[in-house]
Structure formats: structure tokens, C-alpha cells
Amino acid sequence: MKRLLSVCVLGFALVFGYAKAEPPSQAQLEELLQALGTRQVVEDGMPQMFAQAREVYVERLRSRGADDAEITRFHQVFDAQEQEVRKKLSWQRLQPVLLGVYRESLQAEDAAALIRFFNSKDGKRMLDVLYAANSLESLTQGEVDEAIRRFRASEDGERVIRRMSRLLEIASMEVDPLLEEALGEMTQVLEAEFGRKKP
Numbered sequence: 596m597k598r599l600l601s602v603c604v605l606g607f608a609l610v611f612g613y614a615k616a617e618p619p620s621q622a623q624l625e626e627l628l629q630a631l632g633t634r635q636v637v638e639d640g641m642p643q644m645f646a647q648a649r650e651v652y653v654e655r656l657r658s659r660g661a662d663d664a665e666i667t668r669f670h671q672v673f674d675a676q677e678q679e680v681r682k683k684l685s686w687q688r689l690q691p692v693l694l695g696v697y698r699e700s701l702q703a704e705d706a707a708a709l710i711r712f713f714n715s716k717d718g719k720r721m722l723d724v725l726y727a728a729n730s731l732e733s734l735t736q737g738e739v740d741e742a743i744r745r746f747r748a749s750e751d752g753e754r755v756i757r758r759m760s761r762l763l764e765i766a767s768m769e770v771d772p773l774l775e776e777a778l779g780e781m782t783q784v785l786e787a788e789f790g791r792k793k794p
Contacts, residue, residue, distance in 0.1 A: 619706035624697050627706055630713040633693065634686050636726050641684070645677050656789060669789055676781040683777035689770075696769050 619627075628634065649670075656669060682688075697706070712718040 617703040618698060619701050619703045621694075623703060623706040623710065624694050627697060627710050627713075628690070628693065630710050630718075632722060632726070634690070637684075637686060637689060641681060645673075645680075649673055652785065652789065665789075672785065672788055676784055680777045680781050684773065688773070692769055692773070 652669065652673065653666060656666060661669075701709075713722060
């Protein structure tokens with residue numbers, strides 16, 4: 596999930612400079628989120644994350660000899676916790692956080708450049724690769740490396756990549772607390788109920 600949210604905030608990781616000038620408008624910020632497909636990747640990634648976690652827990656319970664009644668109870672508790680996490684990591688809660696980070700990190704000209712890039716063929720290709728890897732689709736390391744190579748060779752690609760690391764660090768400072776709070780509470784409940792070994 597942390598990887599998912601890091602991809603979601605990739606937009607402000609791909610910034611061309613730090614100096615403050617004219618801030619981006621609300622319309623620019625919303626257009627950038629749309630160009631990045633941020634809402635879609637959050638909403639598509641959430642079910643995959645929960646399905647994977649559910650499968651891991653069920654396999655662990657089965658290996659400990661859990662009967663059908665306990666597995667049924669687990670699913671009921673898991674469903675309730677999943678709904679709580681979805682509320683805490685909903686788009687309605689994440690969007691203002693992301694918009695705030697974009698607003699503080701970008702100039703208007705940066706936002707315009709990013710919108711142009713992510714609406715371009717190279718930008719869409721880069722997002723396709725990132726989102727495919729994040730959604731657990733099968734990608735070889737060679738395919739990922741080739742996509743990055745093409746991206747570096749594209750206009751402004753190398754310059755964009757050089758900015759990535761520091762700005763992703765800034766993004767994590769905003770996103771990680773939400774993630775840790777939501778998933779941490781869910782984990783505590785599940786471990787308290789089902790984490791102990793069956794006598």
C-alpha cells in the first residue's frame with residue numbers, strides 16, 4: 596500500500612525546480628491529478644491490497660488448523676476493518692492532502708509542464724508502466740528497465756528523474772501517517788483476534 600500511495604503522489608515528485616513563484620491554480624492542480632489518474636489508481640489498488648492481505652491471513656489460519664467457523668468469523672471481522680480503512684484512505688480524505696502538497700511544492704509553470712508531459716505519449720507510457728507494476732501485473736525487470744531507459748531519453752526525462760528522490764521523501768512525510776494509522780489499527784485488531792496460535 597505504501598508503494599501505491601507513493602505512485603499516487605508521483606506528480607509532485609516529477610518537479611522541475613524548487614524556487615517559489617506563482618502558485619498553481621486550483622484548476623491546474625485538479626487537472627494534474629486527472630492527468631496522473633490518481634483517483635483511479637487509488638480506487639483500483641485498494642481492492643487488490645485487501646484481497647492479498649485476506650489471502651495471507653486465511654492461509655495462516657488454515658495452517659494453524661482453523662475450522663470453517665473461525666474462518667467465517669475472520670471474514671466478518673476483516674470486512675468490518677476493511678470498511679474502516681477505506682473510510683480513512685478514501686479519495687475524499689486523500690485528495691485535499693495531495694492538493695496541499697502540490698500547491699506547496701509546485702509553481703504554476705511546473706504544474707503546466709507536468710500536465711503537458713503526462714498527457715503526452717511518453718508520459719502516458721511512463722504511468723502505464725508504473726501503475727502496471729503497482730497493480731501486481733506481471734512485468735519483468737527488463738521491461739521496467741526499458742521503460743525507464745525510454746523515459747530518460749525523452750524530452751526533460753533525465754531532468755525530471757533527478758528531482759524524484761527528494762520530492763518523494765516530502766510526499767511520504769504527508770502520506771505515511773495516514774497510511775500507518777489506518778493499516779496499523781486494522782492489523783492490531785486482526786492480530787488480537789486471530790494472531791495467536793490455536794491451542
